[in-house]
Amino acid sequence: MNIDYSQEAPTVAGRLTLAQIEELVARPMATKPDKKFFIAISISSAFLLIGAICLGYTFYYGVGMWGNNQPVGWGFGIVNFVFWVGIGHAGTLISAILFLLRQKWRTGIARFAEAMTIFAVMCAGIFPIIHTGRPWLAGYLVPYPNQHGLWVNFISPLVWDVFAVSTYFTVSFVFWYVGLIPDFATMRDRTVSKFKKTIYSMFSLGWRHSNRHWTHYEKSYILLAGFATPLVLSVHTIVSFDFAVSILPGWHTTIFPPYFVAGAIFSGFAMVVTVLLFVRKIFNLEHIITLNHLEKMNKVILLTGMMVGYSYAMEFFIAWYSGVPAETFVFINRAFGPYAWAYWIMVSCNVIIPQFFWFRKIRRSIPAMFVIVILVNVGMWFERFVIVVTSLSRDFLPSSWAYFKPTIFDLGILLGSFGLFFTLVILFTKSLPVVSISEVKASADGAQPTHHGGAYNE
């Protein structure tokens, strides 16, 4: 296979033939993992282990091991939860919303972004459960007939969360799996190993690439995308209700739902770019995940970054305009109080740094964008920290004010969640096609009949 590496391919899979595309995507699964792979996975699983140990301590001794105090009862647990759910949103946005908008460039990155959604939601799901302190009692969150004759409180945003996050996980997973079926079939017909073949056959369900099936399949894809789109908006909206439905100054604002959704897309895209930068390099996917893709994502980051910045400004404006002293106090306290350092990290990383993406050069420069997206990730984590911690630490009653300081266990669990996420991502890159083979084939040059646009060039 000789691909011209001196030039970037202009569109998805530029001049590659179908067989070349397949070969590129399928290679990581057919070859033995190399040294880079083992180094990567040992780092990520070491993080995971640290997290697991810290969790073990937490389970044994209780959440007293964390920095949570009175009045900051929602420390890292909720910060991390909101952060990870937000990361997940980019995947659904890319796979569903861009699909409905007929953005062809999404094909190269959709599969990967969806996988990240699933892993991020898994990381997120851990936190609400462990922050209750007795995770083995989490089953009580499910409405089931019990001997008390009691039901869960359907009016509580925390129960909405349970429904939203579990639905989101299920639907993302189903969507992802449906997309994988044809690829499993392709892998099944490619592989020479009998063992792999059995596994692929099982997951491909005996898919035959039949056009009588493709009709329904394409229909189902539109239907799923149509449902996933409002779903993804609803999920972060409902997460924001956890705060907005309360009466705490700094939380009790109607701007939260759109603000959270914009922030989620912002942080999610930053995370997708971070991970894709590595993946395209390591697996030589530069021709499928091109600089154009990255640039487009950087534009989305720029846009959503400004939306987030607008929300920050609007919060301040309303705090002043409403004339509510408690509200005004909270915001002045945010910017100039004991957590001013966190606030200004957030503002600089989320609002100021992305402005560099106005320059085309920076949008298309790998090192520059790497630094920026990492900072955006940091900034978005701090955004959640600022919202959760500053509002709680100084509420209505000055006598109960307290400064929240995370313990080593808080940090360990945060690190562990990153470990879990990257371990899953790394395993995914080696075991499943990271790019949708059938979709990329379908949008390659000459893949469609001539009377349907795509000129066939051969």
Added chain:
Amino acid sequence: MNNDKKIFGIAATFKTPDEIINAAKKVSSSGFTEFDVNTPYPVHGMDKAMKIKPSKLGFVTLVMGLSGASIALLFMYWTMSVDYPMVIGGKPFFALPAFIPVTFELTVLLATVSTVIAMIALFFRLPDNKHPLHDTDYMKSVSADKYGIVIESTDSKFDEKSVTDFLKNLNPLKIEIIYYPPEDSYPIFQPKFIIFLIVVAVLVSGGTYITLNKLLYTVPYNFMMDQDKLNPQKPSELFADGRGMRTPVEGTVARGFMPYPYTGQTNPPEVLANPYLPTKENLELGKSKFLTYCSPCHGNFADGDSRLRGQFPNPPTLHSTRARDFSDGMIYHIITNGQNVMPSYASQITREERWAVVNYIRVLQRAKNASDSDLIEMKKETGSNVTN
């Protein structure tokens, strides 16, 4: 060629999407219906070329989405407004705006999951790893980058020779005859499979038993139960008498306490007179207390027919002449003092409530032993003109 095998169909592969569209058009317009086109991805315009009707999958989504919405709403209505109504945050029992999020999520969940299940199981009839097309060269090439068409032997116009010629005319890369695979049989009752089932059953039931009955009572799961605090029925090292349960300090009287002078007496203290009139509120109170404290033994209507029958010295009916002839004060006394195995209810039921229970028992007794004149009286009151 192997003649004892049954032909599934004849397949032809093509190199370009244009050719396959053309081939599909030719095949469908020559009257074949049992044929299929296999391509590595959906080729635009194929539905028209193959004359496939638009997918009806959307109906499944619609029906299941609507059911998801109604199930969610009805369920929340029933739990929050009917089965266990509770005022939360001053909202109405049926707080529609607060029900929207869960309704929406359930709509999406049911719609998407059932669409996919219906698509795979009903529309595709998958999983089917035994299909004759599997493991053929044909399948391998259409899975990668070729475009293929199969005319199946079930078609009424199928004839090996003419179909082969017909396909040859289309200039394919290759023609392949596809046979049914030899029949495999997998008897379910293989010893291995049965052993597997037994092992799974033992593991699942044993695991569940150990988790629920043993594991959850070990450290750290029992931390909530074993706390360093006083429990009424547990010993305590803190006090000289070694008991966790404390008695009131000598010489003190609890708030609202009224000494009852007849404790321990069996003779009816006829001096006790009922100070309460059987008003509606009073009877409602008596009813609720009776149902809470007395019905477990004496039955819901004081017939002495509770489920304790046979497990406890049978609680007597309160409709006996003896019980009906009791004065109000006597029943009050029995509640306050207890009688033989029936314990005293003085600590659970306040004085007012005890009299209300007495009044309610009187109502039950009257109702169970109603006379004809009572009926006439009642009909007059309710205005019923039914005569019998």
